[in-house]
Amino acid sequence: MRNSRDLSPWAWVPTLYFAEGIPYFIVNTISVIMFKKMGMSNGDVAMYTGLLYLPWVIKPLWSPFVDIIRTKRWWVVTMQTVLSVAFALSAFVLPHPSMPDMARGDVPVSPFVAILVIFWIAAFASATHDIAADGFYMIALDSNRQSLFVGIRSTFYRLASIFGQGILVVVAGILEASTWDIPLAWTVTMLICSVMFACITIYHSFVLPPETARERDASGFRSSAAAILSEFGRTFVTFFSKRYVWLAIIFMLLYRLPEAFLMKMMNPFLLDPAQAGGLGLPTESVGIVYGTVGVAALTVGGIIGGIAASRLGLRKSLWPMALCMTLPCLTFVYLSMAQPQSLLVINICVLVEQFGYGFGFTAYMLYMIYFSEGEFKTAHYSICTAFMALSMMLPGMVAGYIQEWLGYTGFFWMVMLCCLATVTVTFLVRSKIDSSFGRK
Numbered sequence: 001m002r003n004s005r006d007l008s009p010w011a012w013v014p015t016l017y018f019a020e021g022i023p024y025f026i027v028n029t030i031s032v033i034m035f036k037k038m039g040m041s042n043g044d045v046a047m048y049t050g051l052l053y054l055p056w057v058i059k060p061l062w063s064p065f066v067d068i069i070r071t072k073r074w075w076v077v078t079m080q081t082v083l084s085v086a087f088a089l090s091a092f093v094l095p096h097p098s099m100p101d102m103a104r105g106d107v108p109v110s111p112f113v114a115i116l117v118i119f120w121i122a123a124f125a126s127a128t129h130d131i132a133a134d135g136f137y138m139i140a141l142d143s144n145r146q147s148l149f150v151g152i153r154s155t156f157y158r159l160a161s162i163f164g165q166g167i168l169v170v171v172a173g174i175l176e177a178s179t180w181d182i183p184l185a186w187t188v189t190m191l192i193c194s195v196m197f198a199c200i201t202i203y204h205s206f207v208l209p210p211e212t213a214r215e216r217d218a219s220g221f222r223s224s225a226a227a228i229l230s231e232f233g234r235t236f237v238t239f240f241s242k243r244y245v246w247l248a249i250i251f252m253l254l255y256r257l258p259e260a261f262l263m264k265m266m267n268p269f270l271l272d273p274a275q276a277g278g279l280g281l282p283t284e285s286v287g288i289v290y291g292t293v294g295v296a297a298l299t300v301g302g303i304i305g306g307i308a309a310s311r312l313g314l315r316k317s318l319w320p321m322a323l324c325m326t327l328p329c330l331t332f333v334y335l336s337m338a339q340p341q342s343l344l345v346i347n348i349c350v351l352v353e354q355f356g357y358g359f360g361f362t363a364y365m366l367y368m369i370y371f372s373e374g375e376f377k378t379a380h381y382s383i384c385t386a387f388m389a390l391s392m393m394l395p396g397m398v399a400g401y402i403q404e405w406l407g408y409t410g411f412f413w414m415v416m417l418c419c420l421a422t423v424t425v426t427f428l429v430r431s432k433i434d435s436s437f438g439r440k
Contacts, residue, residue, distance in 0.1 A: 014153075015204065015207075019200045021157040023129070025164030035048075065129050089118050176282075208346070256424055265399050265403050265408075313437060324356040325359075326422050331350075332349070
């Protein structure tokens, strides 16, 4: 057998980033659909799945320990093993509420405690895997090959999104329809996830190239814990010493506010019956609408957004991108008022909204890169991503309770009102951005 160091990066970069995406989408997206179908209320679904974002919010706090303890390769394989076990355990601890309770949507949280704990562990393992995988990518490849494969890693992360939010949900929907047993359908789906992830873990344990002593030295593996923690402290001090730091934080927390509310309630809205204000789609249709059409539109929007930003620069493109982030939310106001039965109409609305989000999100990503410029660029960008995760976590946690209070139509009108926050922070930061940043 060939030495794993001699293998092309094609042998492991695609699978590494596919494996990075799968647990994120299972924990943060599939969990919403699964708990909703098993009868948890919208308020509880949003609150408890929203809390699962926390590991991605605080992951900069333990990222130095991934450098201090063992190699990044070890962390990658170990976290994948933990995730394989977690998905298997989740299949066996799924509660089995009665059909009438699931239909009413009033199953209490107590039967879900065990699986929520397991998903919490999986979330921490997934966030740690993100740190290790990105670090391994940077030390295993030279700068030329890093640039060459950056598009490949992004593509396979997107494929993980389609697989996680699309194919797995479709599989669960088909099983629901054929077995008439929702808990059994999701048990089988989670077992499929576990077996697939176990196969990826075994593959990576053989294929991922070992880290040399030189690479470990370059990554800080042999640095003292005191030196790494001291440097870690400096990154936070310098971050919060940056000019306009509090304005930047407010921008990072509020720019995506409408989408943060919308994304948490999108799947419950598609699933809820018409008498509850939803669209009443079967599970497999939700997998197609949001997991494939939505992801494709999001990807295309991001690509076009990147092209536009490279020609106009961040400052000039900020307003059109902010408007594209907000105005397409009107499609869900229309869907909640009209409650169309046509899957084509629903797909078009989701396509428009997700395309707008993908296009508008480009400005957010570029702003984080812009604000991270200077010393400790990588570490400062990691802190920015923590605020990005927090911007999704906090609104998402309360979205379900607000929706139950206002109903779907009132909730989506409230989302439109939140667009004022996006417009306000865009107005405040635009003049602080270098007009040449991001432009060719």
